[in-house]
Amino acid sequence: MRLTQGTFSFLPDLSDEQIRAQVEYALERGWSISIEYTDDPHPRNVYWNMWGTPIFDVKDAAAVMLELERCRKAFPGNYVRLSAYDRSKGRQTTALSFIVNRPAEEPDFTLERTDFTDRQMKYRLRLHAADHATGAQ
Amino acid sequence: MPPEHNNRVPIEEHLAHNSVPQGEQHLTLDVVVREMLARLDAELIGLKPVKTRIREIASLLVIDRMRREQGLVAESPSLHMCFTGNPGTGKTTVATRMAEILRSLGYSRKGHLVTVTRDDLVGQYVGHTAPKTRDVLKRAMGGVLFIDEAYYLYRPENERDYGQEAIEIMLQVMENNRDDLVVILAGYKDRMDRFFEGNPGMKSRITHHIDFPDYSAQELMEIAKLMVARQDYRLSPQAEEALAQYIARRMAQPNFANARSIRNALERARLRHAARLLSMSGRPLTREDLMTLEPDEIMASRVMAEEQGAGSSHD
Numbered sequence: 437m438r439l440t441q442g443t444f445s446f447l448p449d450l451s452d453e454q455i456r457a458q459v460e461y462a463l464e465r466g467w468s469i470s471i472e473y474t475d476d477p478h479p480r481n482v483y484w485n486m487w488g489t490p491i492f493d494v495k496d497a498a499a500v501m502l503e504l505e506r507c508r509k510a511f512p513g514n515y516v517r518l519s520a521y522d523r524s525k526g527r528q529t530t531a532l533s534f535i536v537n538r539p540a541e542e543p544d545f546t547l548e549r550t551d552f553t554d555r556q557m558k559y560r561l562r563l564h565a566a567d568h569a570t571g572a573q
Numbered sequence: 574m575p576p577e578h579n580n581r582v583p584i585e586e587h588l589a590h591n592s593v594p595q596g597e598q599h600l601t602l603d604v605v606v607r608e609m610l611a612r613l614d615a616e617l618i619g620l621k622p623v624k625t626r627i628r629e630i631a632s633l634l635v636i637d638r639m640r641r642e643q644g645l646v647a648e649s650p651s652l653h654m655c656f657t658g659n660p661g662t663g664k665t666t667v668a669t670r671m672a673e674i675l676r677s678l679g680y681s682r683k684g685h686l687v688t689v690t691r692d693d694l695v696g697q698y699v700g701h702t703a704p705k706t707r708d709v710l711k712r713a714m715g716g717v718l719f720i721d722e723a724y725y726l727y728r729p730e731n732e733r734d735y736g737q738e739a740i741e742i743m744l745q746v747m748e749n750n751r752d753d754l755v756v757i758l759a760g761y762k763d764r765m766d767r768f769f770e771g772n773p774g775m776k777s778r779i780t781h782h783i784d785f786p787d788y789s790a791q792e793l794m795e796i797a798k799l800m801v802a803r804q805d806y807r808l809s810p811q812a813e814e815a816l817a818q819y820i821a822r823r824m825a826q827p828n829f830a831n832a833r834s835i836r837n838a839l840e841r842a843r844l845r846h847a848a849r850l851l852s853m854s855g856r857p858l859t860r861e862d863l864m865t866l867e868p869d870e871i872m873a874s875r876v877m878a879e880e881q882g883a884g885s886s887h888d
Contacts, residue, residue, distance in 0.1 A: 494711050495683045495716060498715060499712070502714070
């Protein structure tokens with residue numbers, strides 16, 4: 437199942453050139469970019485692994501693309517996302533976040549139904565690959 | 574058909590070929606380059622070989638652009654450089670200019686200069702160097718990375734030195750991200766030569782080896798005048814004579830650092846000038862007084878008092 441989340445979730449995947457343009461846009465506004473990856477793309481998993489520290493002090497998108505390439509090479513089968521932080525408001529604010537890498541075969545989700553007290557129904561979104569996931573939960 | 578319509582035909586032809594904006598672009602580019610080279614000539618005294626090389630590089634980039642518009646192959650050239658020369662010969666100044674030039678020619682996207690030395694690149698312990706070097710390279714992307722005294726990166730006497738690791742990472746990025754950054758190594762000529770002997774890979778990836786010659790006494794005098802004028806001072810005719818003597822003496826002394834020594838000498842002359850003005854009494858200071866450096870300021874230097882070649886390195 438093609439997973440979507442973040443800023444451009446309604447669009448097809450961005451090409452490298454488009455990613456570069458987005459990064460350039462973010463840098464122009466003084467946002468810092470951070471690269472994160474995970475093998476557990478469950479929507480409730482907000483803790484993705486960080487690929488190094490957020491990339492501060494760079495002027496050109498090439499620097500981010502270099503790190504992104506290294507991250508993709510190291511974790512080709514993982515989801516990778518870029519996030520841009522706007523610190524101008526004095527707090528960490530995600531201004532932009534989108535997926536830049538996905539595994540060749542994406543895991544499926546199942547919606548499971550469970551009985552609960554008083555004939556209540558509880559639902560659980562189960563990620564098939566989560567059984568094998570090793571990333572942060 | 575109205576007659577003025579005829580005049581438009583060539584333009585429409587251009588439009589049809591979609592080449593008007595590009596045509597305009599390299600016209601203005603031409604002007605930009607010319608202006609910049611003229612400024613370089615005016616603001617940098619001497620440095621003939623350096624200016625020639627900069628002119629060549631600028632020309633190549635302009636022509637490459639025109640070639641690309643004509644659909645000809647124009648592989649982006651490798652512009653990594655090595656500046657060799659004694660201290661104070663203008664290596665850093667030229668590097669700053671180079672960044673500006675490359676930017677206005679569209680070779681470098683941001684045109685900023687990141688100046689580093691060994692300490693910024695090489696780490697203290699295992700695994701520390703690679704991220705540190707990569708950080709610096711990332712900061713310089715889109716601009717120019719200037720590595721001062723680059724030979725300190727390589728210490729053959731210590732085989733566990735992490736400098737080699739930094740060099741290897743740099744080489745890789747210099748090769749793969751050629752369009753993203755320009756690396757300039759700088760240092761003394763003889764030491765740089767030894768550095769390249771130990772690192773043939775680095776030597777072969779640097780296309781431009783530019784040697785910065787020492788300045789002649791006359792050039793130093795011109796530089797001094799330029800520096801003085803830039804700070805809204807002026808030398809009285811006698812002071813100029815004194816300065817010429819000073820330069821001749823200072824050049825013969827050890828630790829002479831070309832333009833840097835001159836700048837320091839002028840800095841001290843300013844101090845003495847200020848002290849003299851304040852100790853003067855009787856009449857109010859005029860604009861002229863505030864601007865003019867007199868020979869006293871220069872003759873008071875220790876260089877003038879000492880016998881020639883007598884020793885200490887003080888200016």
